Amino acid sequence: AMFxxxxxxxxxxxxxxxxxxxxxITLTEFCQGPCKGNQETLVEAKMPSVxxxxxxxxxxxxxxxxxxxxxxxxxxxxxxxISMLLSLTEGVTSVSSDDCTQKQTRxxxxxxxxxxxxxxxxxxxxxxxxxxxxxxxxxxxxxVTKMSGLLWQVVGKVxxxxxISAEEDGCHExxxxxxxxxxxxxxxxxxxxxxxxxxxxxxxxxxxxxQMSYAFFNEHVG
Numbered sequence: 001a002m003f004x005x006x007x008x009x010x011x012x013x014x015x016x017x018x019x020x021x022x023x024x025i026t027l028t029e030f031c032q033g034p035c036k037g038n039q040e041t042l043v044e045a046k047m048p049s050v051x052x053x054x055x056x057x058x059x060x061x062x063x064x065x066x067x068x069x070x071x072x073x074x075x076x077x078x079x080x081x082i083s084m085l086l087s088l089t090e091g092v093t094s095v096s097s098d099d100c101t102q103k104q105t106r107x108x109x110x111x112x113x114x115x116x117x118x119x120x121x122x123x124x125x126x127x128x129x130x131x132x133x134x135x136x137x138x139x140x141x142x143x144v145t146k147m148s149g150l151l152w153q154v155v156g157k158v159x160x161x162x163x164i165s166a167e168e169d170g171c172h173e174x175x176x177x178x179x180x181x182x183x184x185x186x187x188x189x190x191x192x193x194x195x196x197x198x199x200x201x202x203x204x205x206x207x208x209x210x211q212m213s214y215a216f217f218n219e220h221v222g
Contacts, residue, residue, distance in 0.1 A: 001027060001045040008050045008081075014062045017072040024080040031084070034091030039109050042088060048116040051081045055127035075177050078131065082180040088113060089187050110191040114204070117188070125204075128181050129211055135178030136213035142174045182208075182217040 004023035007016055027047065030038045042048075059074040089110050117125040185208050192202035208214055 001042055001047055005045065005047060005050050009053055012062050013065045014072075015065050017062060017074065017077050021072055021077045021080050024077070024084045028080070028084045028087045031087035032090060034087070036091070039088050039090075042084075043109055043112050048085060048088075048113055051078075051085055052116065052119075052124040052127070054078060054081055055124060055131065075135070075174075079177040079180050082128075082177065082184050085113065086180065086184045086187065089184075092191075110188055114188055114192060117185075117204075125185075125207070128185060129207065132178045132181040132185075132217070133211055133213045135175055135181070136216055139175035139178065178213060178217060179221065182213075182221060186221075 004020065004027060007023070008020050011020075027042060031042065054077070057074070062074065092110055117128070185204065189202050189205040189208065192204040
């Protein structure tokens with residue numbers, strides 16, 4: 001965890017993106033099952049703040065170097081970073097659980113993740129929502145662009161219907177980051193409750209619903 005934290009925060013060469021991505025994938029696997037001890041260790045190691053730092057960056061912040069092959073996109077790294085955050089919530093008990101002891105011991109991690117989202121005037125939350133909307137826009141641009149090109153192919157009788165179906169799926173890669181962010185934030189909404197207001201919609205859920213991409217992700221995740 002400390003190694004991934006160091007290279008993600010300190011190293012800004014494009015060749016290291018693949019290594020950062022593999023690091024997040026490995027940490028995700030350590031937490032899945034779930035493994036409560038590993039989940040708590042990553043939270044204590046401030047890994048959520050590393051993801052927050054990455055949200056402040058873009059592809060342009062990484063320098064080309066002699067060993068960079070350009071095979072790993074920055075959005076892929078972000079998507080796997082969000083998957084790691086999501087793995088930290090795996091297996092936690094909902095606040096509506098009847099087992100009070102279990103409720104207290106298994107909501108500490110999501111509560112800390114909520115605090116991470118709200119640090120610095122909710123900068124991390126706003127950055128996440130911005131990336132989610134950006135992913136949705138990119139996905140639709142790719143979809144429209146590919147379908148426009150395929151339409152001309154069909155009109156010219158160059159391509160058949162099967163190729164359209166194959167190309168249509170090409171926009172899913174652009175949308176993956178948005179899906180991961182949506183699932184992560186949505187999974188935390190049930191912990192964003194104030195005592196005595198269990199039937200009130202959480203502020204986090206309201207913010208999520210206010211996003212222009214919410215209807216799309218909610219429909220397809222559901």
